[in-house]
Amino acid sequence: MKFSRLNQLLATLFLATVTQHAFAYTTIKCGGNATKWSGNSYTARASSVGFPAGPWRDALSSVITHWNGNPSNLSFGVVWNEPGVAANNNENEVWWEASGGPNIGTFPAVAYVWFKGDCTLKEADVIFNNSVSYHHTTNKVSLSSYGGAFRPFQTTAMHEFGHAAGLAHTANVYNIMGSDTTHIHANGAIATAYSGEDANNGLVAVYGLWSGGPNDLAVSHWRHTGSSGEYSTHGRTRIFNTSNVELTKVAGTAEPVYRVNKGQTIKLEMTYENLGKTSPLTAKVGYYLSTNDTITTGDRFLGEGAVTLYRGFPDTTNNTFLVIPSDLVSGQNYWIGAIIDYNGAFTERSEANNATYIGIRVN
Numbered sequence: 001m002k003f004s005r006l007n008q009l010l011a012t013l014f015l016a017t018v019t020q021h022a023f024a025y026t027t028i029k030c031g032g033n034a035t036k037w038s039g040n041s042y043t044a045r046a047s048s049v050g051f052p053a054g055p056w057r058d059a060l061s062s063v064i065t066h067w068n069g070n071p072s073n074l075s076f077g078v079v080w081n082e083p084g085v086a087a088n089n090n091e092n093e094v095w096w097e098a099s100g101g102p103n104i105g106t107f108p109a110v111a112y113v114w115f116k117g118d119c120t121l122k123e124a125d126v127i128f129n130n131s132v133s134y135h136h137t138t139n140k141v142s143l144s145s146y147g148g149a150f151r152p153f154q155t156t157a158m159h160e161f162g163h164a165a166g167l168a169h170t171a172n173v174y175n176i177m178g179s180d181t182t183h184i185h186a187n188g189a190i191a192t193a194y195s196g197e198d199a200n201n202g203l204v205a206v207y208g209l210w211s212g213g214p215n216d217l218a219v220s221h222w223r224h225t226g227s228s229g230e231y232s233t234h235g236r237t238r239i240f241n242t243s244n245v246e247l248t249k250v251a252g253t254a255e256p257v258y259r260v261n262k263g264q265t266i267k268l269e270m271t272y273e274n275l276g277k278t279s280p281l282t283a284k285v286g287y288y289l290s291t292n293d294t295i296t297t298g299d300r301f302l303g304e305g306a307v308t309l310y311r312g313f314p315d316t317t318n319n320t321f322l323v324i325p326s327d328l329v330s331g332q333n334y335w336i337g338a339i340i341d342y343n344g345a346f347t348e349r350s351e352a353n354n355a356t357y358i359g360i361r362v363n
């Protein structure tokens, strides 16, 4: 019996195995070779105890549904009310276990995979630690990603089901298979977990391109900042002056708020992603000024740019020059927004990930 346990936050034990990757995504290995599902599908059976009808089931369902829309040939499904869950029973299962339990140990979540003799995947289980302060909410202020008290269940599950699909940890780009809680999309009060460009591209590489798959573009205010063992680390995107010096932030805020002058030219950093089928795509990006953190095309238009995005790994750039309007109110907070495909040129799987923001305060 061969198995691989993929721990959520086991950074220190992996320090000796860090390698530099020529590419971003990585796959689970069996005897040194990449493994995969031979049948192009993965269906999890969710514990009747841990995922009864209700918000936790809904949250898990949203993650599975999201993965199922990835642009590769690998499909995802879920079956509810599984009565008997166990490791290594030839069923793909998902359940909760108390901290210190035989499978979870002290990790927030784990994924176990077993291989067949030919090194294709035979079973993949996902287990969550019910002693961790998870929450299924998408209300961003409740989530640790945005200064709240709870670990986002959906980003954690998104990461673990990436393992169940055959993906391993990735450290060198902004991606869900690194630090999952800071791989998330937000516009306004809602923060949404997503699989991201790098993981989607990895599945396309392993399972082939889904010819009927969707296009999807996104813009995020998160970026790659470094690594911790096998895990990428992420931080917020920034605002710079024209000399590429990061502007001063207001102290003590839950999210970054940059001090700007009226009439100042700034450089806005954002992360642009091509998550879908067609590569490359060239999309327009609209830039806006908003009086709140919900960015829409109804906000004050500051200008437009264009990005050409190859599906690979996310493109974080600060090559966007914007002028802060001179008629803003001193001492007041505003938000600079970016909307990719603001002109609606492409039919996308999701329009909910097309807009995001960074806060500013006018001097």
Ligand SMILES: [Zn+2]
Residues within 6 Å of the ligand: 006, 007, 008, 009, 159, 160, 163, 169
């Ligand atoms: Zn992991």
